Amino acid sequence: MEKRYKASITGIGSFLPKKILTNADLVKMLDTTDEWITKRTGIKERRIVDNGAATSDLAIEASLRALDDAKVLPSEVDLIITSTITPDCLFPSTSCFIQEKIGANNAGAFDILAACAGFIYALSIAKNFIISGSTKTVLVVGAECLSKITDYTDRSTCILFGDGAGAAIVQRSNGKREIITTHLFADGRQADILTLPAGGSKLPTSHETVDSRSHYIQLKGKEVFKIAVNNMIDVIIKTVSKNNMKIEDIDLIVPHQSNIRIIEAAMEKLNLPKEKAFINIDRYGNTSSASIPIAIDEIEKAKMLKPGNMVLLVAFGGGLTWSSSIIKW
Numbered sequence: 008m009e010k011r012y013k014a015s016i017t018g019i020g021s022f023l024p025k026k027i028l029t030n031a032d033l034v035k036m037l038d039t040t041d042e043w044i045t046k047r048t049g050i051k052e053r054r055i056v057d058n059g060a061a062t063s064d065l066a067i068e069a070s071l072r073a074l075d076d077a078k079v080l081p082s083e084v085d086l087i088i089t090s091t092i093t094p095d096c097l098f099p100s101t102s103c104f105i106q107e108k109i110g111a112n113n114a115g116a117f118d119i120l121a122a123c124a125g126f127i128y129a130l131s132i133a134k135n136f137i138i139s140g141s142t143k144t145v146l147v148v149g150a151e152c153l154s155k156i157t158d159y160t161d162r163s164t165c166i167l168f169g170d171g172a173g174a175a176i177v178q179r180s181n182g183k184r185e186i187i188t189t190h191l192f193a194d195g196r197q198a199d200i201l202t203l204p205a206g207g208s209k210l211p212t213s214h215e216t217v218d219s220r221s222h223y224i225q226l227k228g229k230e231v232f233k234i235a236v237n238n239m240i241d242v243i244i245k246t247v248s249k250n251n252m253k254i255e256d257i258d259l260i261v262p263h264q265s266n267i268r269i270i271e272a273a274m275e276k277l278n279l280p281k282e283k284a285f286i287n288i289d290r291y292g293n294t295s296s297a298s299i300p301i302a303i304d305e306i307e308k309a310k311m312l313k314p315g316n317m318v319l320l321v322a323f324g325g326g327l328t329w330s331s332s333i334i335k336w
């Protein structure tokens with residue numbers, strides 16, 4: 008039998024644009040209040056790129072930080088996988104722009120799309136490349152400029168989203184932050200409740216698509232909310248049981264940051280204390296693919312965990328897609 012390896016996250020980095028869009032700023036633009044946004048979402052502010060900046064600009068900074076953290080040279084990277092729903096353009100892939108700018112000249116490069124669940128999808132692909140022995144070093148990126156696809160005249164969606172990037176280096180296990188497991192799920196029957204309808208082959212960009220604002224995120228918030236809570240509970244239970252663990256064995260849950268009420272409702276139904284879930288949505292809003300790697304970078308930098316702690320990552324997004332992973336810190 009071929010030798011199989013274990014995979015670890017050997018370096019983490021993140022990058023957020025400097026510009027802050029607060030609830031007070033949104034109040035000046037829309038019919039809304041700080042109280043409504045805070046109570047319904049948990050969000051106080053989010054980061055927004057300057058005009059002219061693209062997803063790869065954020066991704067490159069996060070990638071360089073992750074490489075530095077892992078003490079890996081760009082020339083040592085074999086593969087770059089970027090999860091994003093806001094690529095710089097439809098093609099070439101954002102991963103190719105990252106490859107060129109960081110000088111990862113020996114790497115293959117491609118993007119994946121699984122919306123907010125995408126970083127864990129990309130991590131899962133990276134893990135399998137490592138355990139098969141075919142690849143030694145993978146740069147996994149979650150990066151978004153959601154401000155570029157957000158309709159700032161629609162108060163029910165524009166309050167939610169922000170920009171940012173996170174990156175992880177995945178290599179053969181060094182015993183730290185070992186990726187124990189990843190689980191991927193999807194339900195295409197619910198595709199229309201969270202979508203960006205225009206700009207693809209089905210509805211190419213035209214004057215009509217711009218007039219109807221179909222080039223912006225369209226969200227049926229209430230429907231997404233209900234499914235998100237149930238899926239988060241279900242996936243947490245499945246993930247621990249498939250790995251012969253109990254929920255008490257998990258030291259920290261790192262959920263995709265989409266709405267604090269989704270996270271709190273799931274924690275309550277699982278009979279878990281709120282503190283068991285990592286939260287930073289108040290500062291960044293929903294950054295889709297970037298939310299999980301930004302969170303794990305903050306957790307690492309704040310030294311919140313000890314070696315051996317079990318961390319459960321869980322994410323949910325358009326598609327619908329959802330995903331989970333257990334990392335042994």
Ligand code: COA
Binds near residue numbers: 044201265324325
């Ligand atoms: N400020 C003030 N009022 C607002 C508002 C805002 N920013 N946005 C919506 N409202 C109003 C609505 O117009 C509605 O008014 P009405 O009752 O007079 O019709 C009322 O608030 C309730 O709107 P509703 O959409 O039912 O609110 P909600 O409690 O479902 O919250 C979301 C809306 C979007 C915050 C919530 O549904 C949500 O977070 N959904 C999940 C979204 C998500 O995370 N998507 C990504 C998944 S990865």
